[in-house]
Amino acid sequence: MIMLHCFLHCTNGLHDPIPLPHQQPVVIGRSPITRIPDKNLSRKQVELTADCHKKEVHVRQLGCNPCKVGNRLLARGDTATATESVTLCVLADKYEHYFKFKTRQSCNISSSNETTPKRKAGHDGSGEKVKRRRVDDVNKKEDSDGSDSEHMEAVKKQLKLLKENMKKAPVGGDMKSAPGTRREHVDKTGEAVDDDDTQGAARKGVVEGRPTKEATWKQHDSLMLYTSSGVVGRSKHNHLSLSPGKVFPTHAGDWRILYPEVPGKLKKLFSDGYKIVFLTNQRGIRGGKVKVDEYKEKVSRIVSKLGVPVQVFVSLRSGPYRKPAVGSWTHLRDQANDGIEIDMKKSFYVGDAAGRPKDWAPGKKKDFSCSDRLFALNLNLPFYTPEEYFLGKKPAEYNMPEFDPRKLDASAAPCDPADTRLTPLAQPEVIVFVGFPASGKSYFYREHLQKGGLAGVVAEVCQSMYLDVASKFGVTCRCFVFTTSHQHARHNERFREMTDSTHQAINEMMLHSYRSKFTEPQLSEGFTEIVKINFVPRFRDKKLQSLYTMFLLDK
Structure with a gap:
């Protein structure tokens, strides 16, 4: 009778075709049979089960590194079905193979005493002529009359080698209980151990979860x-x-x-x-x-x-x-x-x-x-x-940002001079704040001046009009200059953006505009005192403090 036999062929002809008997799981990987020495390939890489009646092969991934069936990567435990038109890359995009179903006359390869009816060479039992096929374009071998018994002997020999190679390999059954799967990979210490000796040495101490099945x-x-x-x-x-x-x-x-x-x-x-x-x-x-x-x-x-x-x-x-x-x-x-x-x-x-x-x-x-x-x-x-x-090149020189949030001194004095008066006088006074947007003006006012009893402080970058008002009413006018740099102000703005959902973002153009137009205040303009204000980060929330002292700017 006419029967189909399935073979795994290497596209590049690295090895002879590997027989895949009907409904018998065969495990392949790094071995003398496949002639693949790549240590990224597990010895028990994929399990192949051919269904010669349907002309398809069930593929199950066993190894740590994925194989590829058609355009789909299979992780450990994943399965796919392949036909003659679908390629199998045993390791991702490497070591491409394909499946071939070939028509063969059946031979008695068991120990049974049954005999096979004699037939004329080249004909099946009905007397219809059987068409011979080329075995493999890669190996350039053709079948010849009377070669079936020799072929089956070769098949039995390769099957014997495969069985010896996969004695410890999982062949069917639930992956959850198969050797080399997640449940048996974790030892008593919680460390993961690979089923492959060479990979197990490299992977010792690695804890891992379950692989995703789909992208x-x-x-x-x-x-x-x-x-x-x-x-x-x-x-x-x-x-x-x-x-x-x-x-x-x-x-x-x-x-x-x-x-x-x-x-x-x-x-x-x-x-x-x-x-x-x-x-x-x-x-x-x-x-x-x-x-x-x-x-x-x-x-x-x-x-x-x-x-x-x-x-x-x-x-x-x-x-x-x-x-x-x-x-x-x-x-x-x-x-x-x-x-x-x-x-x-x-x-x-x-x-x-x-x-x-x-x-x-x-x-x-x-x-x-x-x-x-x-x-x-x-x-x-x-x-x-x-x-x-x-x-493997040597490290090149590089430049760090001019502002480093890790270097801010939380113990520094908020003012320079440190003995600056932050409590109100008996008579009104004007205080002008000068500094970048996001330089800490509002925070300083709330934490230091407002708590000291000062009210109605004006925070502005324009100075002349307030000097005129102070002069007109005969009151003193002090200038508080915030020393926060341009990059520091950008850092503050990014921090507020990350932590305050109600914050209205400051356009970068405002920061650039301030930097281009800023001139250092002088006593000669009419100020009674010019005070330098330092940005001193103080946090009650440790998480916010940790975030603030990180680099937040990409440029």
């Missing part, structure tokens, strides 16, 4: 979150920046990986137990300069090209999620890592917004900002530029 996009306030299939919560993280100037140029198909070394390095990190996380500022999406659907397509294409499960956090506007602020990372920690605590000592950050000046390397432009380096500083994460991490 998803979600939105939380002004934060978009993409999670590809196969993403799993882990304790070790590799955080990276997606640079809009280098990774996402103009349209969905116009992008490139920064360096050829990137995909291999990321796959190695994933194999070593790291979760790969990209964080990016994309204010252009919110402003309409970038189409949302087009941007999403770019992200999915890049993740597919990298061949490794990735989570991407996209900040759409200024606020707590925009780097160097750490709101996106906080969301990752609290809601997007399967409840697993992130080990900050074993995690790190790679980004190209590192504050490097022009010609930090021959012909290189200066970095567009320092947000990636500052983001890592805010989290106390080790930081590397792409050149340092992926190419």
